[in-house]
Amino acid sequence: GAVVSQHPSRVICKSGTSVKIECRSLDFQATTMFWYRQFPKQSLMLMATSNEGSKATYEQGVEKDKFLINHASLTLSTLTVTSAHPEDSSFYICSAPTSGGAGDTQYFGPGTRLTVL
Amino acid sequence: GDSVTQMEGPVTLSEEAFLTINCTYTATGYPSLFWYVQYPGEGLQLLLKATKADDKGSNKGFEATYRKETTSFHLEKGSVQVSDSAVYFCALTGLTGGGNKLTFGTGTQLKVEL
Numbered sequence: 001g002a003v004v005s006q007h008p009s010r011v012i013c014k015s016g017t018s019v020k021i022e023c024r025s026l027d028f029q030a031t032t033m034f035w036y037r038q039f040p041k042q043s044l045m046l047m048a049t050s051n052e053g054s055k056a057t058y059e060q061g062v063e064k065d066k067f068l069i070n071h072a073s074l075t076l077s078t079l080t081v082t083s084a085h086p087e088d089s090s091f092y093i094c095s096a097p098t099s100g101g102a103g104d105t106q107y108f109g110p111g112t113r114l115t116v117l
Numbered sequence: 118g119d120s121v122t123q124m125e126g127p128v129t130l131s132e133e134a135f136l137t138i139n140c141t142y143t144a145t146g147y148p149s150l151f152w153y154v155q156y157p158g159e160g161l162q163l164l165l166k167a168t169k170a171d172d173k174g175s176n177k178g179f180e181a182t183y184r185k186e187t188t189s190f191h192l193e194k195g196s197v198q199v200s201d202s203a204v205y206f207c208a209l210t211g212l213t214g215g216g217n218k219l220t221f222g223t224g225t226q227l228k229v230e231l
Binding site: 041042043044046093095097105106107110 | 151153159160161162163166206217218219220221222223224226
């Protein structure tokens with residue numbers, strides 16, 4: 001199946017710093033990618049839809065100035081957590097559908113564990 | 118809006134027992150339905166899917182049938198193994214987000230013991 005990678009797999013940073021997380025589709029092009037946040041023992045919460053060539057679409061309650069998304073190419077989307085605080089500590093996961101068609105299978109990255117001290 | 122409800126866990130079973138994890142949904146139109154599995158320390162993997170009513174998705178001994186009349190997509194396996202221990206997520210894609218925006222249930226943790 002298709003492969004989606006994320007980098008880094010885990011990161012520890014100090015409060016107030018910014019952290020960039022990369023999501024890459026390795027063997028297919030993705031005009032759309034999705035960013036999720038998963039709290040311990042809970043489900044995935046969709047944060048935003050990353051669109052190649054246009055602005056990201058954020059879900060209600062997600063601060064777009066805090067969680068900056070850039071879909072730089074057809075294989076790369078980045079999520080930057082700006083001025084991170086301990087409450088931003090979480091597991092961040094990206095996904096991408098292979099063709100963009102409705103109901104298309106999405107492939108998930110392995111996730112990035114962010115810990116803000 | 119779209120929503121997915123699945124049974125709370127954890128579900129603890131003995132090896133070779135029969136598994137059912139219930140999932141019901143609310144959505145406009147005809148969503149596609151999915152089961153994803155997350156093994157400890159790993160990312161989500163697609164387990165199976167069904168894109169229209171009465172379709173049966175199957176993989177690795179797991180099955181789920183798209184029941185429009187009961188808006189359900191229950192996951193079943195006839196004989197579970199210890200290696201099936203994981204968190205299972207029911208999900209759907211509806212009309213929003215170009216048909217690719219996934220709405221997840223809360224996940225059900227399965228523990229299989231010898």
